[in-house]
Amino acid sequence: MSIINRRTLLKTGGTFVAGACLPLTNIRLAFADQSQDFTFAYISDSHIQHIKGTKFVRNWDQGLKRAVAEANLMSPKPDFVMYGGDLAQLGTREELDHGFEIMSALKHKTHYVMGEHDYYADLGEYWSSQVGKQYYSFDHKGVHIIVLNSILTDDHWTHERWANGTERMGVMAGLDDPRGSPFMVGAAQRKWLANDLKDISKDTPIIVFSHSPLQKLFKNWNFWTDDAELVQAILQPFDSVTVFYGHVHQIQYNQIGNITFHSVMATAWPWPYPESYAQAENHMPHLTVPINRADPFFERDATGWQYVDINSGKATVKFSLTENEPRTVSYDAKRGHPVDTKYVSRSKPPQNHY
């Protein structure tokens, strides 16, 4: 890169990011109905970890505090903040309380998604007493928004196999612990979902929030929802569905039929891309261009949070990364799937199976 180019780059670096502080604009679809446009912030996977007494892991605390502080700088304000799950590491009351306290500095209305680290100590009891329902829906500016608890698993594993909740939580907290069990939404919630959607017209944009991906990516690490295809089948009849999930601590995006998938970043730590580690064949979507991944020399690399612009039901996800350039993944109407505006694979089409 020549000196001139580098200077131009450095000098103009400010103009495009000014959007972070000044009004946000996006390219709207031609038939856009602006009354359906809005922005929300998304913070996820903070894994607040209790050491003892009043001591918590400082790194995880700082990750969440920073995301909260940055989200409070948003202008215009987001309509709401979604917390994507795994506020705690081992689901204790101390961890959840500490996490909620940091979250209380947010100046915006906040909704929560259940993560497995919040759940398996007491099956979500304390979390629910503080947050409310584990799955629910609401309407916002013409968009129907659904929150699912996707980290459930079968009754036998949940109730029969462990001496107590702490042991159960410990097993599920290990990313690749072979004693774990695949996540699922479950029959009861799928029934609720079908019922919730029954009176919604097919052209209403749908946004679904879950903690695990509602697609099957990599079973060994539970980047997986066992009944993903059944959930997708309920959503597929709608013209425009966007699913956001946490859990994976990395940027992923994908398109299956009418459903667009986006992951969100963790504030705690990055996971590597499984395909670089797995010995066996896996189902990572080939759409994701393996670039800009976690740099092991920077412990806060590939962590951060994001805000999402919804235009006519389609999402533009803007990642604010602590140690990296910001990234944007946006739905491309021409291609019919999301693309990273900077890192785009020209050759690889999206995965089209679950």
Next chain:
Amino acid sequence: MMKKIFSITAIVLFFSIQTAFAEPLGLPPVPIPADNPQSKAKIALGEKLFNDPRFSSTGDVSCATCHDAAKGFADGPLKTSEGIKGLTGTRNAPTVLNAAYMKSQFWDGREPDLEGQSKGPFINPVEMGLENHEPILTLVRADRTYWKMFRKVFGLKKKEALTMDHVAKAIASFERTIISGDSPFDHYYFTNDKAAMTPAAVRGFNVFLEQGRCVSCHTVSQTHALFTDSRFHNLNVNFNSISGGVKALARRQQQDKADGVDLDVSILTDKAVAELGRFVVTGQWRDIGAFKTPTLRNVDLTAPYMHDGSIKTLEDVVDFYNNGGVVKAGDPVNSFQSGGIRPLGLSDTQKADLVAFLKMLTSPLN
């Protein structure tokens, strides 16, 4: 034998006007931009410009006023240097030593290179106070010695062809000769001379690499040591002075910038804006309150420390880091503080050893 040759070469080159391409022990080759090659005559011209106080509105401030060779090319013990009429800015004068290796210039990296950086202070109201660069050009065109030198160095035919870019290039060329290595640490580490550092400093180097976590940002590589990652970090130095109103402040600054207010001016005359650090340049949240990692070479000569010169001694700097980025242990840190800064739990001996090590980074003066 090898070591001897190295050190002799390094001592000879140190601080001397050099056009050869050998560097002092412990340093990589100096990056030279393709459009501004080094030459003996250009370096001499740059040195003359660097030391000439006539390029200030009052005629008594030169580059060397605040980047004094006798003070490690910094300006201790002043927290912030005095420009014309005793006016002060907001930032501690960074050393010119090894600035040639920095991937960006100024504490917030707002200029990409020495050429860009060198133009700023002339026209800053609290530094050299000129309205614009014209008086400089008028002077060097009229001055027979300068005109002769410029003509020769840049092959100029007409006086009108002499621009500020030529002035900046000459100064930058001179600054690329102000490099320093060959410290006791370099002998210890790169030539395996185990006697080059005291036992305390050797223990301190270990603290530097391990429990002290210093090396994460003040980098040391296999072949050379610049002691900087050229990145930007929020350490919580004086950020709490603005943490109550970051949003309004950030918005005002970005608006001013969009309206064309000169960054150099607002950064050096507005204390609150100055504390926003690199954010004023990029507008990115991750850069709020973040400042460039300075080199540690000759750090014993360049007190006081940190971007605002607020910490007086190396001992106090070590305490600041040991406390997790606060002067007084237990004080709160801001939410934007870099995640790598945390209480270190160093003992008094470890802290003293670390300071002993930092004092081994001083290069021989001639």
